[in-house]
Amino acid sequence: MTDLTTLLNEEQFEAATAPDGPLLILAAAGTGKTRTLVYRVVHLIERGIPPEAIMLLTFTNRAAREMLERAEDVTGGATRGLWGGTFHHVANRFLRKFASKLGFRPDFTIFDAEDQRTLMGNCIKGLGFKPSEFLKRELVLSLISGATNRGLEFEDYAESRIEDTEIPLEQVIKVADEYARLKIQNNGMDFDDLLVNALRLLTEHDDARLFYQEHFQHILVDEYQDTNILQSQFIDTLGSPHKNVSVVGDDFQCIYSWRGSNYDNIMSFPDRYPGTLIVKLEQNYRSLPEILKVANASIKQNKKQFEKTLRSTRASLHAKPTVYSVYSDTEQAARVIEIISKAVSAGYSYDDIAVLYRSHFHSSQIDRELTKSNIPFAVTSGIGFYEQAHIKDILALLRITIFPVEKLALMRVLQLLPGVGAVTVERIWGKLGGVFEVEKENHRKNLLAFLPAKARPFWSAVDVALEEFVANNRSIKAVNDLVDKFINLFYIKHLSQQYDNAEERKDDIFELVADIEQHYDLTEYLANITLKTNVDREKDKKDQTSEETPHVLLSTIHQAKGLEWPVVIVVWLTEGMFPSSRALLEDLSCSEERRLFYVAVTRAKDNLHLFVPRVRFMHGGGRMDCIQSRFIKEIPEELVRNVEFSFNSPGFGGGYSPSYYRRF
DNA sequence: ACCAATCACTTTTTT
């Protein structure tokens, strides 16, 4: 038995060892909510609950894995079989088992954002509408997703969102219907469908519901403030017989309401679950008191919040967070490098440092400067590894060897051939009769015959490789061979024609192959790959390369959720950047943006650096003066140290004393 | 009819 009293404080211990029944931990940042949840898992297992009867829901798959690793260490491996992951991950597992109940094949595809756009483009064209300023695919997709994740009727929601615009509601509705039809026809679901259909499975199919209700005796949810209505209903349904539902969250940190997250879920939890044990944690173990003062002062500006006390357990070092006023993007980048170098000379590792920002493109200048300075770093970019064009090309090739109804994948691969475009490929799919099975010789023959003469020599080479792959039972070991041939026979030409970093992309592809070789089952690999995010991947790489070089992380604040670093640098704190201009239009009070700022600040353990550029160089060469972000203005003067760099201050590098930098 | 090359435009956040 693990002695939890030595690992947790009194309140944490009470929560971790609470008896069966609903439990709510509502507490601000860094108070050990996640840690408490980990030890609740440990406690349940040591109490004799079988691990497969426990479900742990987290915001990223990475978070689940880290938590389970910790629990595994403590329990000596007794967590095997526990279900951990995101809602989408769990929904996917449910749906693979019971797909036929909802009219899907169990090998249904999961469409990523790009697939969704392709499909939506087909809908608009297919209905004879021409994509216009008023009927963009992004728009229709965002209306569909917005309605879905808020549990609203599409027509009502769409109407309310586009009233006072010239967007044609009639057409939007037609297109949305067509999109739904096309997804089913293609045997696929998008991300939202996973949630919708998993919930439908539970509500509409008694046997499936009873099966899972009996299976899961305990449900634990981290980051509960960022769940939406579908997710909370999913949990409520699953947990309704026993109400052994433990949720953890902080309404200050709700930063996904733009996709339907609603912190009313956490606020109304005790009403939905009478008899809830509510535990509040007030001691912050992460940050120095000076950092917490800034965080608390900032979040106080939000009106609709629940008061929470938050005090640091750490001793003050009288090192206030610093606000830097810099001239431009370029100077900002140079000063960030300085801070990183100084932190490293003070004894920190590169791993201890993160640069955080509102939007991906805020990182580009810093990216360049870090490269120039030879400082190791990683960026969590907007497109994930598996979403890159060249990776998706290869995955599409593999998909068509495994799944018979893969229109999108087949279209993608064929369009790589010379002389084959969207129209040809559509016609071929029709002639094939909506199915292509690579192991059937006549299917392959037909495909070759339907291709235009220009493309045929290329494809016949690939065809041979496909045949060999089938002869090798489409085993994991044969993947390398297939991909190698595919690349050398023609794909490499495409790469070098299209991009100037063809070699890099080829390396990526073989990295993908190596990743596939770590798995046993190609079918399963392909079925789940869409759910892998780049945050998950960062962790995969860490696990595999035993000694990865320490590196600075550049990340959006959204992707930094739940993480912590000794040194945190936040850049581009100007009106229009953070808060973002679009947020300014939508919500003048910027409450969600402020919560995002709160999240950024509370990632820091020892040092917090806030950057405010004074000018911004625009696209065409124009210059715009920046206004300091309201989030900086709102911080009382005495809580921060101000450093102003004038444009011509004696060389980048001098000008202020670094003596406040100490290793703690 | 259809493909492919070219140019102009733009940048919130993600499972």
Next chain:
DNA sequence: AGTGATTGGT
């Protein structure tokens, strides 16, 4: 950098 729209070429 990557997308979308337009246009010239086969």
